[in-house]
Amino acid sequence: MTTEAADLVEGVEAAGATDEIVPRSTKDRIAAAKLPERTVDICLRGDLQAEWEELERQLREAFAREQGDKRLNSGGESRRLAQQIEALQGQMRADTLVFRMRxxxxxxxxxxxxxxxxxxxxxxxxxxxxxxxxxxxxxxxxxxxxxxxxxxxxxxxxxxxxxxxxxxxxxxxxxxxxxxxKVNVPNSFAASRILRPSEPE
Incomplete structure (x- = not known):
């Protein structure tokens, strides 16, 4: 959560209710206005995608073999491949630039x-x-x-x-x-589900 969002949540909680927003004048709202922003994730290691796809294919095959043969039930090969996939995904995330644009x-x-x-x-x-x-x-x-x-x-x-x-x-x-x-006000379904009062049984 950004500092600004955290401050807003704290301010709303301090007011005692999540649906009470302190009214402000038009001039105050204009003075507090900020330009729209978005983020764009750009992975710079697209070459690793083919390697990831190959490991994913091997993992599916290994898992199927282990499910079909009880002697392979230890899952050793699947686990090894899964660890390689996790490491590869971590490398791709590390080489991803997040562009914040305004x-x-x-x-x-x-x-x-x-x-x-x-x-x-x-x-x-x-x-x-x-x-x-x-x-x-x-x-x-x-x-x-x-x-x-x-x-x-x-x-x-x-x-x-x-x-x-x-x-x-x-x-x-x-x-x-x-x-x-146009700038639209977003609506988070997940946030609404979490914060909405429980329905009476």
Whole structure:
């Protein structure tokens, strides 16, 4: 839980009820407003996916053999393969970058588009009003809050040489969604189930 979310929960609990929110003026709510944020997980070790699939196949076969032959009931092979899979999954998680992305203020988003004017001979550019090839990487960089330690060279290498098309589009779509899509209030079914009073028997 983030510090802000924890503070909100503590404040609500201190008020004595989870459904009582202290009313604030419109000006106060505007002053407290924050831009939308989302996270995108990008695994940088996609090469390990094939190894994971092979181990998973071997595990299913080993488990089936052990279930069919009581002499193999110790499960030694299955356990060994399961441990390898767990280790591989841990390695893939360790090599996963979590991109925290935040919308730009409206004027900055518009200014960023104007900084990349459309090419005269490009139909898509003319329709959108900006140079798509240059604007999209710039928008991804401008919207990324974390990781914060990427310099221009690292960004260029990441976007041009490391990411797959799918991963690049994930970041691209998130940048667009943050800036041009509606912000909806989420509803957690799990949280509601946990916090909802028990139904009388």
């Amino acid at each position: 919308a730009l203020p409206r004027k900055k988003w518009t200014a960023l588009q104007k900084d990349h004017p459309p090419r005269k001979d490009n139909e898509a550019d003319q329709e959108l009003g900006y140079n798509v090839d240059d604007f999209v990487p710039a928008a991804i960089k401008a919207c990324t809050v974390e990781p914060a330690d990427l310099d221009d060279a690292a960004w260029e290498h990441l976007l041009d040489e490391v990411l797959t098309e799918y991963q690049f589009v994930q970041l691209q779509n998130t940048a667009y969604a943050l800036n041009v899509n």
